[in-house]
Amino acid sequence: MIPLRLAVLSTYSAQFLQPYLTVEGAVRGFAVTAWFGAFGQIEQEALDASGGLYAQEPDAVVILTRLEDLAPALVERSLGASEEVLRARLGEVKDRLAALIGGLRKRTDKPVFIANFAPPARLAAGLAEPLVVLSPSALARSLNDALATICRAQSGVFVFDYARLVMEHGLRAWTDERLFFLARIPFTAGAQIALAKALVRTVRAALVPPAKVLVIDLDQTLWGGVLGEDGFGGIALGDEYPGNVFKAFQKYVGGLKDRGILLAIASKNNEAEVLEVFARHPDCILKRDDFAAVRINWQEKSASLRELAAELNVGLDACVFFDDSPFEREEVRRRLPMVTVIEVPVSPLQFSDAIEESGAFDQLSLSAEDRQRVELYRQRGEREEASRGAGSPAEFLASLEMVATIGKVGEETLPRVAQLLAKTNQFNLTTRRHGAGEIEAMMRSGAVALWLRLADRFGDSGLVGAALARPDGERWVVDTFLLSCRVIGRGVETALLAQLAVCVEQRGGRVLVGEYLPTAKNGLVAEFYARHGFDSCGDGMWQMSLAGRTISHPPHIQLRFDE
Numbered sequence: 001m002i003p004l005r006l007a008v009l010s011t012y013s014a015q016f017l018q019p020y021l022t023v024e025g026a027v028r029g030f031a032v033t034a035w036f037g038a039f040g041q042i043e044q045e046a047l048d049a050s051g052g053l054y055a056q057e058p059d060a061v062v063i064l065t066r067l068e069d070l071a072p073a074l075v076e077r078s079l080g081a082s083e084e085v086l087r088a089r090l091g092e093v094k095d096r097l098a099a100l101i102g103g104l105r106k107r108t109d110k111p112v113f114i115a116n117f118a119p120p121a122r123l124a125a126g127l128a129e130p131l132v133v134l135s136p137s138a139l140a141r142s143l144n145d146a147l148a149t150i151c152r153a154q155s156g157v158f159v160f161d162y163a164r165l166v167m168e169h170g171l172r173a174w175t176d177e178r179l180f181f182l183a184r185i186p187f188t189a190g191a192q193i194a195l196a197k198a199l200v201r202t203v204r205a206a207l208v209p210p211a212k213v214l215v216i217d218l219d220q221t222l223w224g225g226v227l228g229e230d231g232f233g234g235i236a237l238g239d240e241y242p243g244n245v246f247k248a249f250q251k252y253v254g255g256l257k258d259r260g261i262l263l264a265i266a267s268k269n270n271e272a273e274v275l276e277v278f279a280r281h282p283d284c285i286l287k288r289d290d291f292a293a294v295r296i297n298w299q300e301k302s303a304s305l306r307e308l309a310a311e312l313n314v315g316l317d318a319c320v321f322f323d324d325s326p327f328e329r330e331e332v333r334r335r336l337p338m339v340t341v342i343e344v345p346v347s348p349l350q351f352s353d354a355i356e357e358s359g360a361f362d363q364l365s366l367s368a369e370d371r372q373r374v375e376l377y378r379q380r381g382e383r384e385e386a387s388r389g390a391g392s393p394a395e396f397l398a399s400l401e402m403v404a405t406i407g408k409v410g411e412e413t414l415p416r417v418a419q420l421l422a423k424t425n426q427f428n429l430t431t432r433r434h435g436a437g438e439i440e441a442m443m444r445s446g447a448v449a450l451w452l453r454l455a456d457r458f459g460d461s462g463l464v465g466a467a468l469a470r471p472d473g474e475r476w477v478v479d480t481f482l483l484s485c486r487v488i489g490r491g492v493e494t495a496l497l498a499q500l501a502v503c504v505e506q507r508g509g510r511v512l513v514g515e516y517l518p519t520a521k522n523g524l525v526a527e528f529y530a531r532h533g534f535d536s537c538g539d540g541m542w543q544m545s546l547a548g549r550t551i552s553h554p555p556h557i558q559l560r561f562d563e
Helices: 017-027 042-046 083-107 126-131 136-152 162-169 177-183 189-207 243-258 271-280 301-312 326-335 348-358 373-389 393-399 414-423 436-444 492-506
Strands: 002-010 030-036 060-064 112-115 157-160 213-216 262-268 293-297 319-322 402-408 448-456 459-472 475-483 511-515 535-538 541-545 557-562
Touching (some): 002 042, 002 189, 017 189, 030 189, 042 060, 042 083, 060 189, 083 112, 083 136, 136 157, 157 189, 162 189, 213 301, 243 348, 262 301, 293 301, 319 348, 402 492, 414 448, 414 475, 436 459, 448 492, 475 492, 492 557
Parallel strands (some): 002 060, 060 112, 112 157, 402 557
Antiparallel strands (some): 402 448, 448 459
16 A cells, blocks of 8 residues: 555544544555644644644645634624625635645645635525625635635645535534534534545545546446347437436546546447447437447457557556446456456446546546547547558658647646656656646756647647756756657657757756666666667666757757747
8 A cells, every 4th residue: 555644734623534544545545644733723833844744744735624613703693794894804814725825835845635615504694595695605605716716826736625525415414513512523423434535535636647548338338238139229228217327327428538538448249239329329429439449349358458558558557447247347357457447336327426436537637638638549540540651650750740849847837747747657767756846846946847749730739748857066867757658759759858958058057867767667768868879877877968969859840949
């Protein structure tokens, strides 16, 4: 299990979470050690650089507050206050939250999670509450909007959606006034478990890359019945029960595609019959083009998964398998233990929840590249088709009419760069998983951080490369150098390395030091520095003197620089 040190600051007694965090952490693959600050001492702990919080060297910081504790004046007898007073107090709380988060970010580069606000358990205005402009419920919603804005402005700071959690659990079932008055614990036992479960899942999403591919079965999964037995008109897929359940599930799966998750099929079926359903069935929401890869045959599902992963150029550990058959799930588990296999419920009413609650696709931000991933794979197919018609590799690369744009990492590009560091494995020289806060801290210490975006005549591949070099006197060490797997083999790595060397020399660097840390997946870059004229220093270290030497930009790529 992965060790995980959590620091928890709260406005109430939160030590009750310790055993639940331990259990829920183990479920998600973490050995959790939690440290709790004294309740009600959030600012004191967060702003004391030599205090107990930072002495723990936590992997993540969690801030748990309630509106009743943080700003009682906005809850208690708030209807007796004027609108002017309430707005002033609301502004004070927003400023307080901004100062708290800013203070934390100055003192730690680790992920920070801050809970947003659920409405109070009781309605201040009774049944009139929805129409009262500045009711406590309305003030909580306003603070949540402000908190989201504050967190978006700070790298590595995330909202923990406590309000949604309480709503899902039920406000009445969440609070325990007796426990609160006795021990400053405001939650029921069930709520304590739910809170720990949601916290671990949210923190995990910041530390573990999401899966990339949902590999799904067809019969009794995307539709009811068995196509080979029930026929085109006999499968359950329509606007009446149970066909409407499968139709709703298809809509959910389509939504996963919109989030940037690749869809693939592994089905034991007759391909012609399946394609007819996708093409002609009036209630089939998903079409053949929604799937990035398909295996419809009679071979073992593990064999189909291997082929799908190879076709999509992803690792098997990036695949999630969803199949109603216990036999097929067990076959994949035994032969491909690196694949995430979801235990599929008996009832299709619970299919969507099973995928969501698995956490396999959890991520805390969505980039433009994520939402365009399926289109990017379509473009890749067109490029491969063009490569088969080219006379030579050089002619093919020239025919792509590639344009690479390189710029320095800033506020807008930092989230995407951090995302690349978190999930890129194959073309990654060191596979260091720096978070956004760590990257920012390195840049403040003088490091050069570059991003690369690539476009060609088939479309824009998005931001697909990143390089990070830190100074060590006149020597500069390449801490991170990576490319998305979808642009490997086009020469853009040379363009990025050449520009990194230019930036380092402009900053006074005389020697560029490269590092290769081998993993099970990055063997293809083992000779990267040797191919670019670096001299081996042993133990995976390489160096190049920048005096009088340059790395030539590839001639088939047009370069642009974003200053």
